[in-house]
Amino acid sequence: MKNLGEIKDLNQRLHFFSAIxxxxxDAARFSVKDNICVKGFEARAGSKILSGYVPPFDATCVxxxxxxxxxxxxxxxxxxxGFGSFGVNTDVQARNPFDEKRVAGGSSSGAAVATAVLKDHIAISExxxxxxxxxxSFCGVVGFTPTYGTVSRYGLxxxxxxxxxxxxxARSSEEIRKAFDIIRGADRYDTTCTENGITDSKKKKLVVIDQLMHGIDDGILASFEALLAKLEGMGYKVERTSLDFIDKAIPAYYIISMAEASTNLAKYTGYKYGRQLDAFTKKYNEFFTEAREVFGMEAKRRIVLGTFVRxxxxxxxxxxxxLKVRALLANKLSELMKDAFVISPTMPIMAPKIDEAAELPPLQAYAMDSLTIPPNLTGLPHVSFPYDYLKGMPVGAQLVTTHFNDYALLDFVGKWEKSFDYKFKYNL
Amino acid sequence: MEDAEFDRLLKICRLRLSSSERTAIKSDVKEILKYFDTIEKVDTGSLKPAYHPVAIEGRLREDRVEPFDHSDLLLKGTKTHRFYVVGPDV
Structure with a gap:
């Protein structure tokens, strides 16, 4: 790569790559989040407990x-x-390229920064x-989360x-669509991965859910209303509606995710892979307990809560x-989106300063996910796209559609990109 | 959550916390569980639990032995003895 030196220099400041x-x-470059395996490159998932783990295989998407x-x-x-919304729950914190004192978001902090600073690049994230x-949203790039099960999780x-x-x-919906068509589709190594066809059912109606608009920063709210006016000018019809219990998506999500995480983290035993202890004379429980001491505070919190709720x-x-609340909300959202997309700001706040984010009490930090959790809990495809810059910082909006209608989101953003120029501070 | 119950939970979790971690996490657990309790109010009627957000067909691979030539890679980075991973006493 011609500009490898420049990339390494910038990485010293912004900390987006853990390995280069x-x-x-030079061309058609892709980066991979540290919780996805690339043969021969250490995969720590941001954790000390996986220090030294070098996968002997590539994830299917890679x-x-x-x-x-x-x-x-x-x-x-x-x-x-993946335990965090600001990229601060790890030993190396990525910095936002628009203001280096601010967070890049989380948990795919490095992926967003890499996309914001590199051209001819696409980030595989999770x-x-x-x-x-x-x-x-915080870094001013397009972020696409497909329908649950469309991309193999083998190697994640x-x-x-x-x-x-x-x-x-990526920096455009077109680049995302190309890569999505490469990585999606059934995989014999992931039995939850589906071959379902992806549709492009376009909608001319945009629904704003009233309850999701509570607690949003005033500046973001005003800017979002201006976006809706622009979209109306582009021929979309905007409707406001109420959706009971949508606010319960957050506790339901954290219960399910902590329960599953607490079992998943039990495989880090201190001798199979990652961190290696050599105190083999100790009894298993003592050995296992010692191995787990290097988990960060948020991981320990989630293990305790996840174990308890099970x-x-x-x-x-x-x-x-x-799990029943998830079923209820999936039904309600799918019904609401029969002839419409759901739209909202992506985040309720502007990117906070790194030290402020690190000090947020857990419940306040979890509340910052109020807009992104509903589609994630229910496996619905969604995309975040930049639509404004406030005090020099990018702001994103999030569009959601029904299961497997993923192409319609990328089509919508493609149309938006014809009327709005994304800004990038670096083009390495 | 009483101290005894919290200690029992830590034992099940195989976690040993420092004094400051213990104080912080015990307090957080209390607050977060109070928040979790708010889902009790949701009327979910006769809905079944959604173990996955999308219906999963559950296709399984055929159960047959396949040759695997990379056991050395799987064992790389672990302490081994005659192709076995060395672990602690059970």
Whole structure:
């Protein structure tokens, strides 16, 4: 790569890559979030417990991109196992290229920064509760989260299996569509991955859900209303509606995701892969407990809560009830979107400063996912696209559609891109 | 959550917390569970739990033995003895 030195220099400041492929070529570059396996490159998922783990295989999405001639450029940093909305729950925090004192979002923080600073590049990232939309919005790029099950999760270091979705970030919807067609489709190594056809059922109606508009920053709200007016000018009809219990998507999501995460993290035992202990004379439970000491604070919090909500005495009250709330909201949203897209700002706030984000109490941090969780909980495809710049920082809107109607989202953003120029501070 | 119950939970989790972690997480757990309790109010009627957000066909691979030539790669980075992973006492 001709500008490898420049990329490395910028990475020293913005911390978006955890590893760079020195032999990558210049064109058709793709990066991979650190929780997705690339043969021969350490995969830590942002965690110390996986230090030293070098996968001996490529994830299916990586293998498919490489077969089509895309060049792997590097692994992108992230919150530990995806546990975070600001990229601060890890040892190296990515910085927002528009203001380096601010967060890049999370958990796919590095993927969003890489997309914002590199041209001819696409980022393979992953979302569980908003980890693509959120950083895409804060960094001013397009972030696409496909319908659950359309992209194989083989080679993904799992956070919550029923919620994890591999998706993409790029500087245009066209680049995303090309890559999506490469990575999607059935895979014999992931039995939850479907071959379902993807549709392009265009909608001329945009629905704004009243309850989702509560608690949004005034500047973002005003800017979003201006976006709706522009979209009306482009021929879309905007309607406002109420959707009962949509606010319960957040607790339902956190119950399910913590329950699944607490079981998934049990495989890091300190001797099979990643962090290696050599205290083999200790009994298993003591050994296992010692291995887990390096988990970060958020991971420990989620293990405790996830283990609790799965306990026999409270499982019905929390875990099973949350699964029923997911069924209810999936039905309600699908009904609402029969002839419409749902639209909202992507994030309720502007990208906060790194030190402020790190100090947020957990419940306040979880509340920041209020707009991205509903489609993630219900496996609905969604896309975040930049639509304004406030005080020099990008702002994104999020569009949601029905299961497997993914192309319609990219078609919508493609039309938007004809009337709006995205801004980038770097073009390496 | 009482101290005894919290300690039992930590034991099940195989987690040993520092004093500051313990204070913070115990307080967080209390607040977060109160928030989780708000889903009780949602009338979910006779809906079945959605274990996946999308209907999954559950296609399984044929159950047959396939040759695998890369066991050395799987064992790389672990302590081994005669092709076995070395672990702690059980």
């Amino acid at each position: 492929n020195d032999s990558a070529k 293998e498919r991109m490489a077969k089509k001639g895309y060049n792997f450029i590097g692994k992108t940093v992230m919150d530990e196992f 979302s569980t509760g908003g980890s693509i939309s959120n950083p895409a 270091i799992d956070y919550a299996n029923s919620l994890d979705k591999i998706g993409l970030m 306990s026999a005495s409270v499982k019905e009250r929390y875990y099973t009830k949350a």
